[in-house]
Amino acid sequence: MTAQSPAVAAPRVRVEAVHKGFAGVPVLRGVSLTLAPASVLGLVGENGAGKSTMMNILGGHLRPDAGSIHVDGAVYRPRGASDARKAGMAFVHQELTLFANLTIAENLHLVRFPRRLGVWIDRTASRRLASEQLSRVGLRRGPDTPVEQLTSGERQLVEIARALTHDARVLILDEPTTSLGALERQRLHDLIRELRHDGLSIVYISHELGDVLRECDRIAVLRDGTVVAEGDAGGFSVRGLVRHMVGREVGQFYPAPRQAAVREPLLRVRGLCRGTRVGPTTLTVGVGEIVGVFGLMGAGRSELARLIFGLDKPSAGVVLLDGRALVGAPPGRIASGLAFVTEDRRLDGLCLEAPIAENLALASLRRLPRSLVGVLTGATIKRAARRIGSAVGLAEHVDLAAPVGRLSGGNQQKVVLGKWLLTRPRMLLLDEPTRGIDVGARAEIYQLLHRLADAGTGLLVLSSDLDELMGISDRILVMRHGELNGEFPSTAFDREQMLRAALPASVA
Amino acid sequence: MTSVASALPWPRVGAGGSVAPLCVAAFAAFALTVPGFATGTNIEAVLIAALPLLLLVSGQTFVLVSGGIDLSATAVVGLASVAGGLVMSHDVQPGAGGLPPAAGPVLMVLTGALAGAVNGVCIGALRMPAFMVTLTVGMFSGGLAVLLVRLAADTETLFNLPRAFVALGGTPLAAGLIAGVSALAAEVLLGGTAFGRMLRAVGYNARAARTSGVPVVAVTAAAYVLSGTFAALAAVLLTGSLETASPAHGRTLLLDVIGATVIGGTSLSGGRGQVWGAALGVLFLGMLSNALTLLNVSDFAVTIVKGGLILVAAIVDRAIRPLRA
Numbered sequence: 001m002t003a004q005s006p007a008v009a010a011p012r013v014r015v016e017a018v019h020k021g022f023a024g025v026p027v028l029r030g031v032s033l034t035l036a037p038a039s040v041l042g043l044v045g046e047n048g049a050g051k052s053t054m055m056n057i058l059g060g061h062l063r064p065d066a067g068s069i070h071v072d073g074a075v076y077r078p079r080g081a082s083d084a085r086k087a088g089m090a091f092v093h094q095e096l097t098l099f100a101n102l103t104i105a106e107n108l109h110l111v112r113f114p115r116r117l118g119v120w121i122d123r124t125a126s127r128r129l130a131s132e133q134l135s136r137v138g139l140r141r142g143p144d145t146p147v148e149q150l151t152s153g154e155r156q157l158v159e160i161a162r163a164l165t166h167d168a169r170v171l172i173l174d175e176p177t178t179s180l181g182a183l184e185r186q187r188l189h190d191l192i193r194e195l196r197h198d199g200l201s202i203v204y205i206s207h208e209l210g211d212v213l214r215e216c217d218r219i220a221v222l223r224d225g226t227v228v229a230e231g232d233a234g235g236f237s238v239r240g241l242v243r244h245m246v247g248r249e250v251g252q253f254y255p256a257p258r259q260a261a262v263r264e265p266l267l268r269v270r271g272l273c274r275g276t277r278v279g280p281t282t283l284t285v286g287v288g289e290i291v292g293v294f295g296l297m298g299a300g301r302s303e304l305a306r307l308i309f310g311l312d313k314p315s316a317g318v319v320l321l322d323g324r325a326l327v328g329a330p331p332g333r334i335a336s337g338l339a340f341v342t343e344d345r346r347l348d349g350l351c352l353e354a355p356i357a358e359n360l361a362l363a364s365l366r367r368l369p370r371s372l373v374g375v376l377t378g379a380t381i382k383r384a385a386r387r388i389g390s391a392v393g394l395a396e397h398v399d400l401a402a403p404v405g406r407l408s409g410g411n412q413q414k415v416v417l418g419k420w421l422l423t424r425p426r427m428l429l430l431d432e433p434t435r436g437i438d439v440g441a442r443a444e445i446y447q448l449l450h451r452l453a454d455a456g457t458g459l460l461v462l463s464s465d466l467d468e469l470m471g472i473s474d475r476i477l478v479m480r481h482g483e484l485n486g487e488f489p490s491t492a493f494d495r496e497q498m499l500r501a502a503l504p505a506s507v508a
Numbered sequence: 509m510t511s512v513a514s515a516l517p518w519p520r521v522g523a524g525g526s527v528a529p530l531c532v533a534a535f536a537a538f539a540l541t542v543p544g545f546a547t548g549t550n551i552e553a554v555l556i557a558a559l560p561l562l563l564l565v566s567g568q569t570f571v572l573v574s575g576g577i578d579l580s581a582t583a584v585v586g587l588a589s590v591a592g593g594l595v596m597s598h599d600v601q602p603g604a605g606g607l608p609p610a611a612g613p614v615l616m617v618l619t620g621a622l623a624g625a626v627n628g629v630c631i632g633a634l635r636m637p638a639f640m641v642t643l644t645v646g647m648f649s650g651g652l653a654v655l656l657v658r659l660a661a662d663t664e665t666l667f668n669l670p671r672a673f674v675a676l677g678g679t680p681l682a683a684g685l686i687a688g689v690s691a692l693a694a695e696v697l698l699g700g701t702a703f704g705r706m707l708r709a710v711g712y713n714a715r716a717a718r719t720s721g722v723p724v725v726a727v728t729a730a731a732y733v734l735s736g737t738f739a740a741l742a743a744v745l746l747t748g749s750l751e752t753a754s755p756a757h758g759r760t761l762l763l764d765v766i767g768a769t770v771i772g773g774t775s776l777s778g779g780r781g782q783v784w785g786a787a788l789g790v791l792f793l794g795m796l797s798n799a800l801t802l803l804n805v806s807d808f809a810v811t812i813v814k815g816g817l818i819l820v821a822a823i824v825d826r827a828i829r830p831l832r833a
Binding site: 311340347349362365376378 | 696700701702705706708709712713715716717718719720721722723779780
């Protein structure tokens with residue numbers, strides 16, 4: 001970055017060398033950014049590159065471990081989201097946060113209603129104020145309209161109007177177009193241009209690289225917690241942005257590539273679909289094969305895995321394991337040899353407060369040996385837990401009676417893997433198997449997956465981390481909008497082609 | 509962790525472990541300060557009075573461990589009592605000799621199991637809130653019990669029960685055996701079987717349990733059926749020892765049931781709990797109300813003390829669970 005000359009307007013926001021880590025895992029490693037007044041900065045990067053963390057710091061939700069932020073020359077160190085709002089930060093989150101049962105005006109003024117004599121809500125003033133706010137974002141709807149009657153694009157505009165309630169100087173839009181149609185998207189972009197004209201500084205985060213190139217003045221690319229490229233939008237192309245986004249060297253923690261082989265089919269999925277989330281999907285995983293499914297957030301990866309495992313009911317399609325159709329709920333499928341490492345350990349992978357041993361045994365309770373009259377002793381469980389724990393690389397000194405929630409993310413994931421390996425699965429589904437895990441544990445888990453495949457287990461690995469899939473898979477399927485959109489054997493792995501196949505249709 | 513604690517089926521003793529010293533301390537304090545407390549007859553009376561509560565608490569533990577609550581249990585006691593009385597009492601059945609003697613208690617247990625099944629289906633399969641379902645099933649059962657007994661006789665109480673039945677529930681030895689064996693079976697079922705482990709997993713994290721192949725609906729429903737069945741066993745004891753069948757049996761016990769379970773270390777938010785801890789909770793509450801009664805403390809003051817203690821136990825329960833997601 002060049003030194004600022006006095007003639008150039010002082011930046012609205014200056015982020016300098018910001019670091020942030022979670023539980024010892026660095027997420028931001030010295031991010032520096034500048035945001036000029038009355039300009040739009042596009043922020044792009046793969047999932048996990050650190051975009052959301054950076055914006056949560058700006059929005060006051062997180063505090064940086066190191067580094068400094070200045071807003072209009074003054075030190076900016078918010079103690080919370082409301083502090084950040086007072087400093088002029090307006091943050092529109094990816095998930096819409098409006099209350100559908102309330103009216104537009106109620107949503108806009110929920111935090112601070114206009115009052116009469118400080119007590120009674122002044123509905124007239126609220127309506128008048130809401131009308132002004134709505135006209136600013138160009139939404140022609142009455143302030144008394146219930147939000148549930150609005151389209152997702154209109155709701156997006158209400159969100160923005162609400163964010164701009166306080167005298168906003170900076171507007172942060174996180175993936176604002178994911179749920180918008182073409183017309184609504186156009187309307188949003190018109191609004192962004194107007195707001196910029198009014199002097200607002202805008203951060204625009206999106207996977208829609210075409211939009212970013214068109215609508216932004218400058219673009220910054222984040223990768224692995226650092227800014228790897230920054231410059232005027234005119235200097236970038238979609239191709240160039242993609243190259244910057246994925247340009248990392250493949251880490252040495254991936255195991256050696258596996259030999260190509262002709263494989264007997266093990267898992268066959270035929271025309272599986274559910275509503276609008278998962279289109280008819282057909283795929284095959286061979287005995288001892290590792291198949292990766294790559295898709296960005298919202299592509300329908302987890303939904304597909306849940307269908308295969310029987311957690312959700314498909315609207316059509318069949319799942320065959322070794323030629324036998326799998327029907328019904330998970331218990332029967334587990335007995336047939338299917339296992340599912342879910343995306344979110346804390347939500348549906350582990351009982352965090354329960355002992356490690358009980359978690360390891362949870363999926364195998366029906367098959368562990370019984371002593372007299374059906375009693376399943378703690379000793380039996382402990383023995384099985386100890387055996388499978390060492391198989392997945394859980395350290396000897398770990399107290400299996402301790403709650404699993406006390407373990408690190410990596411060790412928690414090993415417990416999830418151990419739980420499933422104890423069921424002796426022939427086919428393992430893994431959704432984001434290394435999310436939130438330190439590098440050391442990742443390497444161990446990759447080695448473990450390869451050993452399993454070498455022993456004949458079939459693996460279907462669903463992930464939004466392309467490098468991970470390229471590092472461990474024999475074959476990669478790309479998923480987009482709930483459908484498979486390309487298949488790449490390991491000899492034809494091409495990062496750019498695969499990312500383009502995964503990006504929304506408007507870019508590719 | 510001591511070797512005793514690690515030998516238990518559920519290694520984390522939790523709040524249950526602190527009840528034993530509490531019981532010992534309470535016994536010592538009352539023995540020293542309350543005249544007439546530490547006599548053989550008084551202690552025997554405390555123990556006998558605790559038996560129906562022990563049964564109710566054993567059943568309630570299953571439900572609380574699953575993450576729910578059964579507020580209908582004490583009303584089910586009254587309904588089961590009336591159901592038994594209707595087939596057994598010579599007031600209603602002058603020639604009751606026609607039925608086999610086991611018919612009464614068997615019908616009582618089936619009544620309890622049926623009420624539990626209604627709870628279980630609504631809460632497990634239909635995913636209705638346990639609080640609402642069991643409260644309404646309790647109201648329904650209580651009203652039904654009164655209605656049935658009024659239809660059959662002019663009073664609200666049925667006398668003249670068969671001698672064999674009165675001996676079953678009213679003899680200390682028989683009652684003690686019923687309650688003791690049932691509580692022991694509950695402890696083994698909860699602490700030492702696959703079902704018990706599944707139930708705890710449901711209480712800790714029902715989504716993780718479902719993903720791991722636990723039949724969550726069936727396991728949840730079973731907890732309520734067990735609770736209803738144990739309530740009916742409590743009805744057998746109360747009906748026998750009081751030699752009357754009445755809708756009022758058990759009516760005042762709800763606070764003690766929830767209280768003893770929570771004091772015994774069972775968590776109100778699910779997952780954690782042992783029957784032996786709850787049994788100690790029963791003992792503690794029994795000693796407490798006995799001592800206060802011997803001191804001529806009025807009933808409402810006893811309720812204040814109990815309510816306060818149970819609140820403290822619930823606060824402790826909340827404070828020691830930092831890991832919930």
